[in-house]
Amino acid sequence: MPSTQQAVLDRIEPVADGVVALTLRGSLAPWEPGAHIDVSLPNWLTRQYSLCGDPAERDHHRIAVRHERLSRGGSDYIHRYLRPGRTLDISLPRNNFPLVEAEDYLFLAGGIGITAILPMLRHVLANGSSAHLVYTGRARATMPFTDEIRSLCGDAATLIDRQRDPRPDLNALGATLKSGTAVYCCGPASMLAAAEAAFDPARLHTERFRPARKTFAPNTAFTVLCARSGRSVEVPADESLLDALTHAGHPVPSGCREGVCGSCAVRVLDGDPEHRDDIGGNQGEIYTCVSRSRSPHLVIDL
Ligand code: FES
Known part of the structure; x- marks a missing residue:
């Protein structure tokens, strides 16, 4: 199953001071309240936005973007340069914030x-x-x-x-x-x-939109075994697991690279992962952009 889909930017309209709503049209995957998508922008940046429309409307997604004063290039590009008619790659919806049943x-x-x-x-x-x-x-x-x-x-x-x-x-x-x-x-x-x-x-x-401030023990090097390919990859103390995998020819999709979006998850099969993300609920998964390993070896499903 592909991890991305394409949508055409149908409308971009102001919905408050400094905020525009984008309507993205296409034959789009279903989603549930709390979900977000990664949007790959034409300036090569990828940004995450919560879906704020109605999940019953399957032919479009709606997102809203505030023009951040200290934009790192995503919201600034959307507000100043993005125009209707553009085709954008977007991820399948991902939900790190699901609704629980309550009265x-x-x-x-x-x-x-x-x-x-x-x-x-x-x-x-x-x-x-x-x-x-x-x-x-x-x-x-x-x-x-x-x-x-x-x-x-x-x-x-x-x-x-x-x-x-x-x-x-x-x-x-x-x-x-x-x-x-x-x-x-x-x-x-x-x-x-x-x-x-x-x-x-x-x-x-x-x-969270941004990671919480936290401190961790100093990084240590570890080895990750990619179970499907059988290859071992050394992860030095000064490199992320995500980058080490990419450099070794095992690229993993990524978005925020800050441990908040969930796009870089891989399944852990053995070892003792050190979770450093802000998503939580790490049931058998590790977010490779920020997390590391407490054990000298980690086995992942890659
Ligand atoms: S890239 Fe967003 S959690 Fe890793």
């Missing part, structure tokens, strides 16, 4: 983090669950999809304009949650840290 949901979205939350909100309300959204933005004009959110959930949405309103009190929200409430949070690092401090980790689900 009640609290959604916390900061800024462009609303893109991951919006399809979840639509889905749970359509299925008869109760939900409350707290959506925070730098200023009201910079917050996309506010009209859609109001018509979707009315007073069940609290929109917070940080120019006028105080930060949401997550500790107070945490103290009043029902026992069956699942909490989903997508937004800047400060919001994720506040959510992690306020909510029981057993009920909190998060998605």
Whole structure:
């Protein structure tokens, strides 16, 4: 099964100050709320964007992109140069932020983090669950999809304009949650840290755009055995597993190269991987862009 698909950029339109929504048309793979795609841009950069449309609409994907002040080239290219009619390679949808069944949901979205939350909100309300959204933005004009959110959930949405309103009190929200409430949070690092401090980790689900700050023991070299080819690859201390595999002729698809998107996953068959990603749930997989090995040898399914 191919890991990429093609889509034509049908529309690109402003949806808030500094934010454009892109409609990508094609015969596209199915997806579920929380999923994202890698978009390969004509300037050779690959960027990840949450799907913010309706999974029932199979002939197009919708994503939204904020023009980042400190753009590393992705959002700047999209805002300044990308125009309708262009064919883009996009990955199959990948979901590191799946919805769990719950009778009640609290959604916390900061800024462009609303893109991951919006399809979840639509889905749970359509299925008869109760939900409350707290959506925070730098200023009201910079917050996309506010009209859609109001018509979707009315007073069940609290929109917070940080120019006028105080930060949401997550500790107070945490103290009043029902026992069956699942909490989903997508937004800047400060919001994720506040959510992690306020909510029981057993009920909190998060998605990061950028890796959390962490420290690790110094890198050590290790050997990886690619089980299918039978080849051994040395991974020096100053090289990532992803790069070592690529240089040895075993390229692995990659996107963020920061341990947040999941595109570089390979299955681990033996050994003791040291997971350094921000995705979690590493059931038998390793994200080769950041993770390493505690054991001198690792066997992977490649
Ligand atoms: S490339 Fe994104 S997690 Fe490795």
